Amino acid sequence: MFSSTPMLIQYQEIKNSYKDCILFYRLGDFYEMFGSDAEVASKVLEIALTSREAGKGRRIPMCGVPFHSADNYIAKLINNDYKVAICEQMEDPKKSKGIVKRDVVRIITPGTVLENNLLHEENNNFLVCITKGENSFGLAAVDISTGEFYTSEINKKEDLINEVLRYTPAECITSKTQFELDQLPNSVKISYHYDYAFKGDYCKKILLEHFNLNTLQSIGLENFPEAIKASGAVLDYLISTQKNPPGNIEKLKIYHIEDNMYLDFATKKNLELIQPINIQEKNSTLLSVLDKTVTPLGARMLKSWLTKPLVNKEEIQNRLNANEELVNNLDLRMKLRKLLDSIYDLERIIAKISFGNANAKDLLALKNSLEILPKVKTILEQAKSYLLKQTYEQFDDLNDIYSLLEKALYPDPPFSVREGNLINDNYNEEIDYLRSITRDGKEWILKLEQEEKQISGIKSLKIGYNKIFGYYIEITKSYLHLVPEHYIRKQTLANAERFITPELKEKEALVLGADDKLKELEYQTFIMLREEIKAFNFRILAMAKIIAELDCLASLAQVAVTENYIKPEISNNTNFNISNCRHPVVEKKLAEQWFIPNDINMNSDNHRFLIITGPNMGGKSTYCRSVALASILMQIGSFIPADKAELPIVDRVFARVGANDNLSTGQSTFMVEMSEVANIINNATKDSLIILDEVGRGTSTYDGLSIAWSLTEYIHNIIKAKTLFATHYHELITLEEKLNGVKNYSVSVKEEGDDIVFIRKIISGGADRSYGIQVAKLAGLPSTIIERSKDILSTLEQKPEQTQLSFKETEYKEEMLKIKEIQELKSKHELNTKQGINTKQDINSKHENVLKQLEKIDLLNITPLEAINTLYKLQNSLKSED
């Protein structure tokens, strides 16, 4: 379409291959965008849209961003779901004849970013790929900013979706013919890759080439065709976007979801492991309590531990023992944490080195981190626990790499790699030589300044430098009469004149020539140094993992000490016995009160299904969750908030807590609740732990009760998983007599006259009432409503079969009349307004205010209680103004 100028012809040719990207076309110091790309980008980036001559009097839209600040603009486009193709000049414009050669050097997509401003230190940036085979799904997850690469084969679709969500992917790729992605939440950004990249043979070839293997057997992948497809396709996507094989990806780890504790998305959300339910309350997550890591490496690993607790007894025990040693050995813990604190994000530095983006400051950060490693090793020498001892034995202090950097790298290099001061003295002879010339030359110029001052007697004489004139002698106007004759005038300023001398120019040629050469040579030497370090990538990455693990263990130990946690025992049978168990997050949030700890005892026999009843706000949810969190904590190797604990290893934890709306997926509260319950039923085993909190409350009382009842029977009789069920359906407590494994518990409460005091102790036996009205009173509901509620409650208690209430002779009736009255008033007002009658003078402002508020009420979505409450307020506001 822009066929008329050579540059635009070139642009169009390149753009044709990158139609789905915004093309950043390098033109001198700018990246330019043309046509529809310019129209889109100018809006998103809020930059001026101009136009450019396209021949034959036509103009095309154009906008541009400076090359040196492109990162921020790219970030904005990526965050707005665009892909960006970076097209560079492939030759020096000064040396090229005709149009400069250009090509796309990289495509940036959300899952392939390496830019600091698009990455979060404490989060991975996973690119996930999914494939669909006849009997299973393939999944691969890769983070090029850290070098991690995982793959798995999964049978059930729900498990696949759950696993995709566990990675919180920045981008998810598949092929258009592979998979219907309608089941993934909208938050997952989907990209499609070419169909050919998902063919088994092609994927195998890509993997063998990348990992330099003859067979996939050595990495355990041979018998997993879908995992091969997913990992091959994702690698192909990386190669095609980065235009290079990702040099920091050394290993592909195949895993099976049952290798770890299974936590589905709803459970992680309901237990607030990583993300708070209320986004504002960042410190209501388990992670916020546990994360005392001091490196980004550790922070990312801890997050991954929390979403994938262990199930292998030996591994759990090893972590617990290491943790215990770090808890008890203060010196070891403190010194370790202090040393780790100085270690930079090695994984992200290595990614930058691999993709050729690392500058000298990055290498300096690497050098400074490596300097710490031998000290860490020395500290670990005293360790006695298996895991720490093993870490000590495997510890590679990378001293050779440190020595190389120490020798080669300038001690305080700049960010830019083009301005010199990158390479140390005594590393490269030619650099030393050129540096001495520029240093000497600069000294010579300083000396000349002194001499010229003395000879001419001009005190303000100074020698300066700029890019246009090079070196010059500047003399202020008041001394111009003293200027020696051999000075040659070059420039006149408002206050001064600038001169040169032949001698000065001669020296300048020498200094600047050497300076240019030095900068170029330093740059080339730096690139070579970076390549040399690249060869050590995998050794450094292996140590990064060890550092991350030490950081996690030391963080858990630190929390155990400050929060007073204890080491749990792994139960030899399937019994749960925890004395004085606390909720790790709630206990920290209680400002002035003490957290009341509670015991928990469960076995596989007559104590496996606990029904917990009692007042609202009594602490039922908190109790149930604290048990689930204790299991998760132990299985990540952490101590737990209790006085003594013995826990079995559970294969899965499920938590169905509260009723959450999920309007974004078009599901009602009840639908979400039931699908979460269905997931539990389909996946729980006798070795699982299930937390049910008020299941059934999203529907009518009898429907809800019936579901809760039959769910209890099913879990008790068929699944046999350990279960804690917090409920307001007191009818369920009769199940204790019918089902052998069911036991009733309740939260105790003290009645003080008409009021209640929460004791928050869990006691044996069921509760027969919820004290909802007392809690409503505590919450500040008006006394009219409280009193009326008591009336209704006593009627119901006398005639429990009565489901329809009559509201004769009550305040409620009066209030309903009031509604009618006001609504009539409102419609009269509307009618009058329609008929053009000016009623404003008749209705004073307070009525108008009430009417406005009434108008806002959405009658279809308001409960009777809310309606009464609102009316009460409105009536009061009318009364108070009278």
Ligand SMILES: Nc1ncnc2c1ncn2[C@@H]1O[C@H](COP(=O)(O)OP(=O)(O)OP(=O)(O)O)[C@@H](O)[C@H]1O
């Ligand atoms: N053991 C405890 N010690 C001290 N405070 C507690 C304890 N358990 C709960 N709380 C406090 O009580 C609040 C309510 O607890 P929780 O939500 O567990 O009650 P609940 O019985 O499940 O209520 P509802 O039936 O209304 O859902 C908590 O947010 C916390 O502030």
